[in-house]
Amino acid sequence: YKVFEVMEETGVAPDVVTYNSLIDGLCKVMKVDEALKLFEEMGEKGCLPDVVTFNCLVGGFCRDKRIDEALELLQLMYERQCAPDAVTYTTLMDGLCKVGNVDEAQNLYQRMVKQNCMPTVVTYSVLIHGLCKESRMDEAYHIKKDMLTKGCRPDVVTYNAFINGLCKTGEVDKASQLLSEMFRRGRRPNVVSYNTLLDGLCKEHKVDDAKKLFKEMTVSGCAPDVITYNTLISGLCKSLRLTEAQNLLRDMEKQGIPVDVVTNNTIIDGLCKVNRVDEASELLRTMRGRNSPDVITYNTLIAGLCTHNKLQEAHVLLKEMLEKGYAPDSITYSSLVKGLCMATQDKDVHQLLKEMLEENSIPE
């Protein structure tokens, strides 16, 4: 904005690329309405929005789950004779998939084809990803066939979507096979491919296989990232193998990979699970700056405290959350409700519940 103002002051006319960059930036930080203002301003200043302008806004609305408004923009594009391109349609299809409307995404795909707009590998991957998320693997395979007949080869992301789908439907073996297939087809798995499969293995309680795969990935020259570590740490924590998880923390430090909020949240959860709630609380206290706690941090610890019948402390944390401006969500409350239901010291529970209601710290 500052540069933009200077440009205006010094009489350097912003062009469509200037506007587009700014609009996209605003959309990416969820300020779509502000972006929309700029969009209108462009029109007034005689700078015609182009397809990229529209695409950025469509993406902004989709990210904000405001699909109807995104579709209105598509309509506006037709009216203004600004032909939507593959990015427009793909962005919308992705938005539809992410709100759980894969069927509508497929309808839009048909429309795109009717308008003679060529789908790209991204278009297909979006559909495949949407279908895989819904465990509609057969339909996903069908799309893959379609794309191949049209001379469009699946890329790493396409494969990753399948790996994820297979893991989520409990077919980790098939997912592993797909990883091998990637090598054969000249599509080297990337760090996401490995992370996805690692998570699949962990969720099937095959943590040792995951550890093996972790070694394999480094051997094949794929560098682990913070998500790789988080995934493994989570798997180990779920299996109550805290020591190994903490070893991985050391490993991260050695590799120069900084931990993030997720890492800490995962460890907090792990500590709670093995009844080391005090250490978990201590960890929360160390979280500041770039690694400030988030709602999940609090939820995790509150759930841990509730599970171990430390309702007073959970209550204190709830108050802390509110004081610090974090908005408790349905998970916060269900943890607390569960804790209150299972509580063993009945008098205290009633007192606590009364307090919480009086503070308005829990909704009716």
Added chain:
RNA sequence: UAUAGCUUUUCCUAACA
């Protein structure tokens, strides 16, 4: 020079027992 897709953390989650 600007726009689209994949992975990790918190509560609950079937059936049977």
